[in-house]
Amino acid sequence: MEEISRSKIKIIGKQRIQKFVLITSIHSMLMLTVLIMLVSSMGIWYLVQNYLAKVNNELYGIQKDSADIYISGVTDKLSNYITAMGVVSMSNDLRDNIFKKDVSRSEMVILSKDLGQRISEMTFFLYQSQEVIGQRLYTYLPADGYYFWDVGKVKEKSWFKELKEKNPQWWYTYSDVTHTYHLTLAGIINNYNSKSSAWGQDYCCQTITVDTGTLFAPYKGSYHSIYLFDNKSGRIIYSYIAAKKNDGALPQEKIEKLYNNIRAGQEFSQKIKVKNGEGNKENFNILTRNIGVIDATAVILFNPKQMEKSDGLGAIYSTVTLLIFMMLLLIISNRIYNKKLNVLIGKMDQFNEKEVQPFKPVGGSDELTRIERHLFRMQKRIQTLIQEEYTAKMQVMTAREQALMSCINPHFLYNTLNTISAMANLEGADSTTEMIAALSAMFRYSSEVTRHNVTLKDELSNISDYLYIQSIRYQNNFTYSVDIKEELYEYKVPKLILQPLIENAFKHGFKNQMAKDGDSREIRIWASKDKDDLVVSITDNGEGITAERLTMIQERMAEPVVQITALAANNNSIGLLNVHQRILLQYGVNYGLKITSEGEGRGVCVSVRVPCSKVL
Numbered sequence: 001m002e003e004i005s006r007s008k009i010k011i012i013g014k015q016r017i018q019k020f021v022l023i024t025s026i027h028s029m030l031m032l033t034v035l036i037m038l039v040s041s042m043g044i045w046y047l048v049q050n051y052l053a054k055v056n057n058e059l060y061g062i063q064k065d066s067a068d069i070y071i072s073g074v075t076d077k078l079s080n081y082i083t084a085m086g087v088v089s090m091s092n093d094l095r096d097n098i099f100k101k102d103v104s105r106s107e108m109v110i111l112s113k114d115l116g117q118r119i120s121e122m123t124f125f126l127y128q129s130q131e132v133i134g135q136r137l138y139t140y141l142p143a144d145g146y147y148f149w150d151v152g153k154v155k156e157k158s159w160f161k162e163l164k165e166k167n168p169q170w171w172y173t174y175s176d177v178t179h180t181y182h183l184t185l186a187g188i189i190n191n192y193n194s195k196s197s198a199w200g201q202d203y204c205c206q207t208i209t210v211d212t213g214t215l216f217a218p219y220k221g222s223y224h225s226i227y228l229f230d231n232k233s234g235r236i237i238y239s240y241i242a243a244k245k246n247d248g249a250l251p252q253e254k255i256e257k258l259y260n261n262i263r264a265g266q267e268f269s270q271k272i273k274v275k276n277g278e279g280n281k282e283n284f285n286i287l288t289r290n291i292g293v294i295d296a297t298a299v300i301l302f303n304p305k306q307m308e309k310s311d312g313l314g315a316i317y318s319t320v321t322l323l324i325f326m327m328l329l330l331i332i333s334n335r336i337y338n339k340k341l342n343v344l345i346g347k348m349d350q351f352n353e354k355e356v357q358p359f360k361p362v363g364g365s366d367e368l369t370r371i372e373r374h375l376f377r378m379q380k381r382i383q384t385l386i387q388e389e390y391t392a393k394m395q396v397m398t399a400r401e402q403a404l405m406s407c408i409n410p411h412f413l414y415n416t417l418n419t420i421s422a423m424a425n426l427e428g429a430d431s432t433t434e435m436i437a438a439l440s441a442m443f444r445y446s447s448e449v450t451r452h453n454v455t456l457k458d459e460l461s462n463i464s465d466y467l468y469i470q471s472i473r474y475q476n477n478f479t480y481s482v483d484i485k486e487e488l489y490e491y492k493v494p495k496l497i498l499q500p501l502i503e504n505a506f507k508h509g510f511k512n513q514m515a516k517d518g519d520s521r522e523i524r525i526w527a528s529k530d531k532d533d534l535v536v537s538i539t540d541n542g543e544g545i546t547a548e549r550l551t552m553i554q555e556r557m558a559e560p561v562v563q564i565t566a567l568a569a570n571n572n573s574i575g576l577l578n579v580h581q582r583i584l585l586q587y588g589v590n591y592g593l594k595i596t597s598e599g600e601g602r603g604v605c606v607s608v609r610v611p612c613s614k615v616l
Contacts, residue, residue: 063285063302070218070226071289071298077127077215078185078293081208082168084126085187088119088137088206098139098148098204099191105142112144119147125387133182133209137189140204151204163188163205170294172212172230172237180213181237183294212238225301229259232295259299262288344372397585417443435472438465446496452586455614456527456536457489463498463525470506478510478521484536488527491534492613494586497579498525501538501593501606504575509542509604529612533591537607545597545604553595576606587611 088094094115097103103111119135138151138160154160159169169186189204216228216238228238236252258272273281285302417440424432445462460482467480502523510521520541527536545553557580580593587610594607 060285063300064287066302067287067289067298067300070300071291073219074216074291074298075293077131078291080126081132081185081210082187082293084123084135085168085185085206085208087122087126089187089189091118091122093118094137095189095191098137098141098189099202101140103141108142108144108148111141112146112148116147131210131214133211135206135208137206138204139189154205159186160205164203172233175211178211178213180211182209183212183215183237184209185294216240227255227259227299227301228291229297229299230295231263231297234259234263237296255299258286259297262297262299340369344375347372348375397581431472435469438468441465442469442499452495453492454495455489456484456491456493456534459493459495459498460484460489460525462496463502466499466502467523478523480523480525483524483526485527488529488534490614493534493536493608493610494582497583497608498536498538500575500579501608504606505538505540505542505604507575509540509544512543530609532612533609534612535607535609537605539603539605541603544600544602545595546600550595550597557593557595579608583608583610 097111097115119137123135135147136149137147138149138154140151141148143150159171163169163186167188171184172181173184174180175182184207186205186207189206191202191204212228216226218226218240226238226240227236229235230237236256272284272286287300287302289298289300290296291298417436421433421436421440424436442462442465445458445465464482471478502525505523522541524539525536527534529535553576556577576593576595583592591609591611594609595604596607597604
């Protein structure tokens, strides 16, 4: 009995000790957990307050960036409209016609169609047609009711008179149909460098009218309110109030008072309280920006949607709950973040500077979404810069071609040559007269800049004059033949592409042979049709080209047009490279020159390939 009692006592004591230890351990763990949670709650509460302050500062910075982006977008649109008017006003085709006062109605129908198409082409990349209510040109041409209007109807307008002093002019008119203001921009078109006989004494104008509801509309989904003031009149020309329930709207008297204070240079508070849709007052951020192009001021109202400060037990309970679910939220957030990050990386891997993919946002307002938006804008900007660079290069090349074809002022030269010809004729120098006539014809042909394309017959006539002069110069020390069927005479070719090739034969092929007698120097010219292409070939039996030299020339001709232009400029020549460049620019890479030679002393063959088309 005694042993049983002792055993029982041991068992009971052991159980009580274990229970005590267990209870003590659980209690200690609970107390430790509560202490950790309490300390963590206090620390997180402090961090949350600092984070809220930081978020508010960042939010204000984002709002300022948003305002700058909005103003930049509006300014870009206005700059495009002004640029469009500048491009139209600089068109020589337009200015050569709009000052004419003797155009009939029937002539105006054709002229209106041609000039209207030119205007559409010039302004196509600067603005979309749905943005503009109307573009008018007030000229001396008969009005067509579309682009062209009678300048006499606006000559007495104050804005028309002020165009000479300040260009452009602008004003606003209220529309009872759209219940918005319409902005009209007016630009001058002077008659300098036109066919008008009175340069600088008269001018026309053009106007572009846009709806402010379209021009000043913020980005879709924007949560801010916008008020735009015309600094000339001080009135509101546009207002936008976000449709969201919690967005506020300032009373007109208050916004006008705020605008007047800004104009007076007075300081104003960054925040202002406005009643929301539920009748409660909320703090709203106020930002102002100037639109210098049209002398306007934008007052932008933002709802920061600040988190309310929480203190006491509410903050502690929230913190405890946050601690409990922190790991779960961290895992979920990490999965969502990685998914969006992988999508963004995939888009970056698929980036193509030549083709911007359609913008498909992954959603949200975090940093990744902002990076995605900036990536899309960067792609669009790269594409725009590529297009601008290409356009600029094309303009430079076109200007170079024009300069090459119009580098001689013919008037003095013609008069001088005619005088010499008359003197030679009086003196009975018939050969001299014929040579001067040939030279005069060549200069007249090359200086006629209005025609970029001529018939093959005209081009052959020019080289006939050139070869006649060369035969006199070298005392008929060479022969030439032309084997071209008359049915090919009317096909169109770029002007001045054959004479440089024949000149190249004298300059390089016969350079060491012209002083020798007895050598058979021959130039042969023939042409044929190759399917839909016209091929004109010029062959000489001169010194030929070495294989290394021929390879180098062919490599230069295979280079891009821009590099060909640089090579031609460095060589100070309008020879092979320039002819090849002009054909490439006009017809594309499938056309141009082909040079062949069987080696030194075996001559050279240069073939010109252009598409078959006839001059209209």
